Amino acid sequence: MLPPYSLEQTIEQIVKEEWGRILSCIVKNVGDIQFAEDCLQDAVEAALKNWPEKGIPKSPAAWLISVSHRKAIDRVRRSKNFKSKEADLSYLSQLEQMDFGDETDQDIPDERLRLIFTCCHPALEEKTRIALTLRTIGGLKTEEIAKAFLDTPSTMAQRIVRAKKKIKLAGISYIVPDGEMLQERLKGVLAVIYLIFNEGYSASNSHQLTRVDLIEEAIRLARILMNLMPKEPEVLGLYALMILHDARRFARIDKQGEMVALEFQNRRLWDRAKIEEGNRVVKQALAMQQVGPYQLQACISAVHLNAVSWDVTDWPQITALYALLYQIQPTHVVRINHIMAVSYADSVAVALQLLDELQLEQNMSCNVSFLLLKADLFERNDQLGESLKLLERAIDLTDNEIEKRFIKRKLQGKSSYASR
Template sequence: MSEDRRIEDLLRECAPQVLGGLIRRHGQFDLCEDAVQEALLAAATQWPKEGVPDNPRGWLVTVATRRLTDLWRSDDARRRREATVALQEEAHAAGPGDDEGPPDHDDTLMLLFLCCHPSLSPSSQIALTLRAVGGLTTGEIAKAFLVPESTMGQRISRAKKSIKNSGTGFRMPPLAERRKRVGVVLHVLYLIFNEGYTATSGADLLRVDLTDEAIRLTRAVHRLLPDDGEVAGLLALMLLTESRRTARTTPDGALVPLAEQDRSRWNAERIAEGVGLITDSLARTPAGPYQLQAAIAAVHAEAPSAEETDWAQILALYDILARLTPGPMVSLNRAVALAMVDGPRKGLDALDGLAEDDRMTEHHRLEAVRAHLLEMAGDPAAAREGYRKAAKLTTSAPEQRYLESRASRLRT
């Protein structure tokens, strides 16, 4: 790993910890985030030349705190600070909360729950957490939500203002409230993981920093709520999916589809942990969407080869998932399973309804799956056209190259 990449990964890991610590001590989400961003910029400029300090997080806290002090010197900022201090004094009047900790305490998990505050709409909760905890840019979040970047920027700004106006102290919510927020927390972590596992844009297919952070945070939530089946299901899903990482690309970064991967390169330790988690959670709790997706991933993980995959079991699981949480992506994946069980024409018929769904008309995966099923059905000309159309719709360079190569192989 290059020194620049190591520093980039370190800054991404430290950013939510530093932001959480500043908010815990000073309040004012928006000003703290501005200060942390400037500290990160300073580190990205200085550390490659001067070396990484012995205590990177402490360095960032010091620089961000100095910047926060500068911001407080303006008249407008001083008024905001006075209002926040008054709210904090009221919150602490009843006694100390469980938010106090040592200077190097990792406040990422509390930041995660703060971003999922009930005063925010679900979409704002997710967007703010992806920005503050996941470290995604506004543009990346906008792509995940299929909205313009300007719209997403306004949504995030409104979310930060809503949290500020709520006067919420920076502390872990009570157990009952944690359980109410956990659905949004899991959705956020799922999106962060997905962005890392298949980046929506850029030269690289994978962003290991994001998948690792999503798994780390999900483990933390699992420790907090060990009896929650869906938390265990999401962690299992991430581990089983991430177990295939090293086999998903060639040395030059080209994408390798699941059916063509060298399964000896899959991470057996992660597969064992993921299968154990999902087996235990399904035995103890009713099946939820993340558990069902993890069960599907486990069927793939335990198959000795692509040819020996139990597609009938996968189709049955997708049938349950479609009834529990219907959606275009579930329908798309179910169509693939149906094709593997009953033939490609059945799968293609199942795709017809998705063509009318506005959420999928500009999504490359619909065209890619259609092209794949057309190829399986023996229609190379239509498949070639579909692969090319899909390649034009994606902004991921590795996926573009893969789809173009599939089209090229079908030339007559």
């Protein structure tokens, strides 16, 4: 059984859970993220004093919003250039009239979409978008975000403060873009969430347990976005993709902490519930008939996860999905994965031929994924000497420690095999 939470921990939990919803609402009313956050911080302090005595209110979010508005009025009154702020004050006083105190959660307008789109505005640096999204929507503390990105808290705090200032001064509107711009900006939002997920994914490889669980945070953000934009198939696609990746969490790393390739993972360690959920969401997305890169990647993941073993994987299906993905996302990674799938769906010989074609188009002799696939194909073709040479090249080229160890183990396995 889990130890019971202290009241303080419970309050902290509530604040984190509701942070994005509350903050987005206050920003809508006061117009500035920093100011809104300061007021919310005041309100949280008040809650820590007030709630232990009077109990947790029916709707903590509504309570915090009301108190934040009151704190906003206090702050404007106290400010030096009070005179010039009279207009703000009368507006804020109006807000105070519409007290949320007795209302339920459902009465609070949800403004989180505005906040997400603002935080992921392309006029902000990528890392800033990530940090700001985690802070404002995810409710993570600056120190937690700093730790997640191996930055010092002061550096991270500076980054976040500067970003909030830029949003205000540069004239970034607090809106959800419409028309053509919506799709473009939505791609940016999804990219931010996926980056958070991948950051967490690689952190779990290096066993940095002190890091905040960025995987959980990314999934949570995607779930929020999915509830706010249930008709956007790529939002569903990204959610499904992350859930499906995450389903393999405990099979990806062995007892020694080493990465295990999909082929050799113990499939009984895969999380069935997550696979079911991923399957369901990806089907829902596909039914909207507007395919996109996240949906396709989710489909590929789903095909893998629904196979009882590597050998019975539906390779023709995976090959077709990669071909489709390549049309939308013509990158080397996708092309190499496609060729990998071809090697199982068709034959090693055909795959080798496709690799040669790729090499003719562009010099791939320094691309680690390319070399690893080629090594694998040579091995399956009984050309062990060639395979070894490529693995040695690959190991020299990568500076990722985990990948290095991964290739090394492959090499050891092979050289002993070769000498046998």
